[in-house]
Amino acid sequence: MSNHVAVTVRVNGVDREIEVDPRATLTETLRDRLGLTGTKKGCDRGECGACTVLVNGRRVLSCMTLAVTAHGAEVTTVEGLSSGGELHPVQRAFLENDAFQCGFCTPGQVMSAVACIAEGHATSDDEIREWMSGNICRCAAYPQIVASVAKAAAELGGAAR
Amino acid sequence: MSTATRETVAGRVGDSAVRPDAALKVRGEFAYSSDLFADDMLWGATLRSPHPHARIRSIDVTAALTLPGVYAALTHADVPGENRYGLDHRDQPVLAEDVVRYQGEPVAVVAADHPETARRALDRIAVDYQVLDPVVDAELAMAEGAPVLHPECPGGNVLRHVRIRRGDPEATAEVVVTGEYRVGMQDQAFLGPESGLAVPAEDGGVDLHVATQWLHVDQSQVAHALGLPPEKVRLTLAGVGGAFGAREDLSMQVHACLLALRTRRPVKMVYGREESFFGHVHRHPALLRYEHGADRHGRLVSVRAEIVLDGGAYASSTPAVVANAATLGIGPYQVPNVRMDCWGVYTNNPPCGAMRGFGAVQACFAYESQMDKLAERLGMDPVELRIRNAMREGSTMPTGQVVDSAAPVAELLRRVRDKPLPPPADPTDPRDLPGGVANTTRGDGVVRGVGYGVGIKNVAFSEGFDDYSTARVRLEVLGGEPVVSVHTAAVEVGQGLVTVQQQIARTELGIARVTVLPADTGVGSAGSSSASRQSYVTGGAVKAACERVRDTLCALAATRLGREVGLVDGKLVTADGAVAASIADVLGDEVIERTVEWRHRPTFPLDPLTGQGNAHTQYAFAAHRAVVDVDVELGLVKVVELACAQDVGRAINPQAVLGQIHGGSAQGLGLAVMEEIQVVDGTVRNPSFTDYLIPTIVDMPPMVVDVLELADPHAPYGLRGVGEPPTISSTPAIVAAIRAATGRALTRVPVRPDDIALAGSASRPVPSRPEVPCD
Numbered sequence: 001m002s003n004h005v006a007v008t009v010r011v012n013g014v015d016r017e018i019e020v021d022p023r024a025t026l027t028e029t030l031r032d033r034l035g036l037t038g039t040k041k042g043c044d045r046g047e048c049g050a051c052t053v054l055v056n057g058r059r060v061l062s063c064m065t066l067a068v069t070a071h072g073a074e075v076t077t078v079e080g081l082s083s084g085g086e087l088h089p090v091q092r093a094f095l096e097n098d099a100f101q102c103g104f105c106t107p108g109q110v111m112s113a114v115a116c117i118a119e120g121h122a123t124s125d126d127e128i129r130e131w132m133s134g135n136i137c138r139c140a141a142y143p144q145i146v147a148s149v150a151k152a153a154a155e156l157g158g159a160a161r
Numbered sequence: 162m163s164t165a166t167r168e169t170v171a172g173r174v175g176d177s178a179v180r181p182d183a184a185l186k187v188r189g190e191f192a193y194s195s196d197l198f199a200d201d202m203l204w205g206a207t208l209r210s211p212h213p214h215a216r217i218r219s220i221d222v223t224a225a226l227t228l229p230g231v232y233a234a235l236t237h238a239d240v241p242g243e244n245r246y247g248l249d250h251r252d253q254p255v256l257a258e259d260v261v262r263y264q265g266e267p268v269a270v271v272a273a274d275h276p277e278t279a280r281r282a283l284d285r286i287a288v289d290y291q292v293l294d295p296v297v298d299a300e301l302a303m304a305e306g307a308p309v310l311h312p313e314c315p316g317g318n319v320l321r322h323v324r325i326r327r328g329d330p331e332a333t334a335e336v337v338v339t340g341e342y343r344v345g346m347q348d349q350a351f352l353g354p355e356s357g358l359a360v361p362a363e364d365g366g367v368d369l370h371v372a373t374q375w376l377h378v379d380q381s382q383v384a385h386a387l388g389l390p391p392e393k394v395r396l397t398l399a400g401v402g403g404a405f406g407a408r409e410d411l412s413m414q415v416h417a418c419l420l421a422l423r424t425r426r427p428v429k430m431v432y433g434r435e436e437s438f439f440g441h442v443h444r445h446p447a448l449l450r451y452e453h454g455a456d457r458h459g460r461l462v463s464v465r466a467e468i469v470l471d472g473g474a475y476a477s478s479t480p481a482v483v484a485n486a487a488t489l490g491i492g493p494y495q496v497p498n499v500r501m502d503c504w505g506v507y508t509n510n511p512p513c514g515a516m517r518g519f520g521a522v523q524a525c526f527a528y529e530s531q532m533d534k535l536a537e538r539l540g541m542d543p544v545e546l547r548i549r550n551a552m553r554e555g556s557t558m559p560t561g562q563v564v565d566s567a568a569p570v571a572e573l574l575r576r577v578r579d580k581p582l583p584p585p586a587d588p589t590d591p592r593d594l595p596g597g598v599a600n601t602t603r604g605d606g607v608v609r610g611v612g613y614g615v616g617i618k619n620v621a622f623s624e625g626f627d628d629y630s631t632a633r634v635r636l637e638v639l640g641g642e643p644v645v646s647v648h649t650a651a652v653e654v655g656q657g658l659v660t661v662q663q664q665i666a667r668t669e670l671g672i673a674r675v676t677v678l679p680a681d682t683g684v685g686s687a688g689s690s691s692a693s694r695q696s697y698v699t700g701g702a703v704k705a706a707c708e709r710v711r712d713t714l715c716a717l718a719a720t721r722l723g724r725e726v727g728l729v730d731g732k733l734v735t736a737d738g739a740v741a742a743s744i745a746d747v748l749g750d751e752v753i754e755r756t757v758e759w760r761h762r763p764t765f766p767l768d769p770l771t772g773q774g775n776a777h778t779q780y781a782f783a784a785h786r787a788v789v790d791v792d793v794e795l796g797l798v799k800v801v802e803l804a805c806a807q808d809v810g811r812a813i814n815p816q817a818v819l820g821q822i823h824g825g826s827a828q829g830l831g832l833a834v835m836e837e838i839q840v841v842d843g844t845v846r847n848p849s850f851t852d853y854l855i856p857t858i859v860d861m862p863p864m865v866v867d868v869l870e871l872a873d874p875h876a877p878y879g880l881r882g883v884g885e886p887p888t889i890s891s892t893p894a895i896v897a898a899i900r901a902a903t904g905r906a907l908t909r910v911p912v913r914p915d916d917i918a919l920a921g922s923a924s925r926p927v928p929s930r931p932e933v934p935c936d
Contacts, residue, residue, distance in 0.1 A: 038189020102655030
């Protein structure tokens with residue numbers, strides 16, 4: 001369409017140039033334009049956290065982010081976490097602790113956890129709960145999510161600031 | 162060969178096996194129904210009624226069709242089969258005809274090249290409504306002269322009335338307590354919204370990929386509405402982002418198929434969050450009036466109860482919910498004299514149907530509130546009172562049914578009572594206090610309370626329903642190794658059913674490599690993933706099919722080896738324990754495949770006058786202790802800890818059992834203090850997660866869980882359904898704890914800050930306070 005704008009964004013380490021509707025959210029762009037459906041749309045208004053991705057290393061709600069604002073940025077989605085088929089320590093901790101049931105919130109939980117640990121906000125269970133509280137899990141696998149973040153944080157110790 | 166080569170495979174029944182879909186889920190590669198995509202697909206969207214009750218004078222889709230990019234705009238006139246569906250009664254139109262009966266009822270659907278085009282097309286559909294007064298009060302709806310919402314319903318607006326009469330319904334007692342309780346409308350609020358992809362097929366049929374709870378009941382309803390034979394409507398399960406009962410009824414299934422058949426292109430429909438609140442049924446709001454009579458020692462003499470469940474605009478599963486509330490409505494107690502009347506009623510409120518706990522939840526809040534009230538009247542400890550009246554194996558239900566397997570109600574209560582209590586809150590850490598980091602208190606005005614609840618739930622379908630599941634198990638040798646595949650139509654909603662199927666096949670056949678095939682209608686029905694029934698019923702079917710495969714394999718081996726052998730740990734073994742052959746040796750290129758339809762013990766209808774009958778096949782029990790801190794000035798509640806004890810018969814997957822207990826308890830917490838769809842004059846006021854609050858990781862308290870495994874001899878592996886019981890008893894336990902902290906009567910859930918903090922709602926003096934030290 002004529003009113004689309006060109007956006008250059010590095011997604012999971014790959015430079016992508018796409019024409020996007022300026023009203024399109026990053027969630028929609030990732031899912032419908034780039035086929036990265038790991039990022040979930042649970043509410044589309046910043047309430048549930050299922051759409052959490054990293055933009056320049058910081059966690060953002062991609063449903064509350066216009067794709068055009070990601071121009072020139074580095075975006076990491078759940079698909080970009082594992083390298084060479086090996087799970088990221090956070091993914092592995094979620095798997096080993098059974099930190100999900102239906103799994104719909106899991107990509108957002110995992111991305112939020114990666115950032116939570118990197119921010120240095122995973123030093124106690126209380127702190128993990130506070131800093132993971134933007135990600136809803138209706139199956140309420142919360143005890144296992146806390147355990148998984150703590151386990152991954154211990155493993156990623158060096159990443160915490 | 163020697164016995165030394167035998168080894169037991171991992172991931173059997175009783176192990177905390179990892180979910181086979183776990184890696185896909187943590188990688189974001191698991192395909193949920195909203196993730197599906199097809200070349201050339203269109204996007205469907207639904208026009209819904211803004212009115213809870215209105216007559217439709219006309220619908221005009223012309224302007225929608227002139228919008229570029231719009232390929233179809235359909236109304237009831239375009240429904241080729243019967244424009245009716247429903248789980249129990251076919252009373253719900255696929256698209257409204259002359260009347261809309263609830264806000265959000267689908268009126269028209271469109272297909273367009275982009276979701277935004279579809280949304281704009283909906284705006285161009287002109288519907289001329291004559292607005293009618295909505296019937297919004299269930300009790301008034303039952304009254305003489307109320308507008309009749311479904312003229313074909315023989316009971317007027319009463320969809321079902323279950324009467325139970327046991328003993329002397331007029332029995333008198335020394336101590337009598339009465340109470341009136343209300344339960345608000347709870348939403349399942351699964352995170353993955355209603356969605357699916359319909360693909361038109363060459364044979365004039367349609368392939369539907371959808372998130373549901375019961376593929377075959379969808380298939381029959383969709384085929385009926387499309388006017389197609391069932392074999393031309395093929396369903397495949399797409400990834401399900403939670404269910405909790407809300408996917409037992411149809412949502413977008415028929416609509417997407419109609420649009421795909423009309424446009425001859427694949428059509429995807431995905432509801433948004435707001436639409437999802439209108440797109441599925443909810444938990445029935447309830448009005449419950451109870452009178453408990455006991456002797457002075459606290460032994461229950463009688464319970465008399467009247468329960469009114471607001472079914473909303475369409476029947477959904479209301480008749481079964483009514484039966485549950487009635488038959489389970491006095492709780493897990495022995496009561497000689499019972500008079501119970503329970504009604505399910507049509508109104509113009511949102512339709513209500515299945516949600517985890519299904520009728521047992523509403524009743525439990527009321528009967529447990531009554532038990533606390535009775536204990537207070539008698540000056541007894543509330544746990545002692547419950548234990549004194551607890552049912553046990555051999556007890557008789559008010560329906561006359563004898564409970565013929567473990568019913569450790571007293572033991573569950575003792576276990577939660579005897580857990581050490583958590584330490585007092587740290588008033589210097591706001592995260593420990595009600596209000597959290599909002600810093601609303603430094604411990605002043607905070608009072609701790611402890612409360613208890615115990616509940617009962619039936620497992621599987623009841624009242625004579627032909628409740629079965631079908632499993633097809635195939636054994637073959639691939640690359641020199643035996644491989645098993647299990648094919649059922651049973652729906653994985655996150656509860657871990659695919660894991661359970663794998664574990665059962667590994668246990669029965671001793672083979673490590675077990676693949677659970679995608680669930681679809683290419684195999685017989687598995688029944689619903691609801692009523693805590695799938696481990697029992699589909700588990701039973703998979704076990705039985707594996708046994709048939711094993712028998713066939715052993716017979717084949719006996720023929721080939723010239724002696725009798727059995728299958729032990731995946732090897733063919735003679736009576737003396739020696740390995741005679743491997744499966745690969747015996748089977749070669751042959752394939753063994755067996756399909757079994759498996760049923761639990763039959764159940765029977767309830768007598769319409771007395772409610773007597775063996776209506777249920779299995780009962781399940783859980784108990785909770787809740788510890789809360791309440792800011793009695795602001796009315797804020799922090800649930801400090803939940804202890805739960807539950808009998809699961811046999812923990813097929815202990816880790817998954819724990820997850821179910823956490824999840825159910827949290828949803829009960831939500832009903833206790835957070836969750837309610839607020840309906841005013843038939844209109845939903847809070848269809849978002851900003852205004853409908855569900856528990857977050859901060860709201861979820863630490864849990865102490867005891868799992869009992871008292872085998873039910875009638876069930877596969879002795880298992881007892883797990884998913885629902887923890888949802889049932891956590892709500893009354895939390896409310897009892899808030900009552901203990903505040904002295905408020907709290908007869909309605911969810912409890913709101915106003916109910917605690919406003920002086921007008923006090924019924925008893927507030928106890929001494931504060932117990933938490935102030936700084």
